[in-house]
Amino acid sequence: MAKGIRLLVLDVLKPHQPMVTELALGLSELNGVDGVNITLVEIDKETENVKITIVGDNLDYEEIVRTIEEFGGVVHSIDMVAAGKKIIEESETPQDRLEEF
Template identity: 50%
Template structure:
């Protein structure tokens, strides 16, 4: 398994079109991407706020951002990044 980026979670603002299945399929074609999960968080008059989770081997952040912008969407924040040989899930501590 790769030692590069293996999961990226993004908060993305996109126009209503393309539809979420089309957008997910588009992102799944980026080199290194093995899976895409999109959750609709909010719908406004002209836009949708979505949470995009991308998982794969040695993900190329620049190629992912380019694919997102090709469809008129923009990244609002990077909410999680996992790198290395395996996924380490976030641990809840008493301070959380």
């Protein structure tokens, strides 16, 4: 039975090296991790801002943060988290529509 954290979306600042491919492989080896996506959001002279999406079962947030830090990264924020038996898709609310104006 699925339990614990099943989805994490993290805003991370990392140096150019190691490459995102190495970070993705490192995160994918952690217990409970089924998949890792890393998307480059912004790049500057020395750093990259990336969005890291991790799915799995009973994800260990502290272990994930430690691994990111070992690769030279810093977690700026948790942008999304899902827990429980099922991952629920986000729905648009009236407040979301107000942001369009």
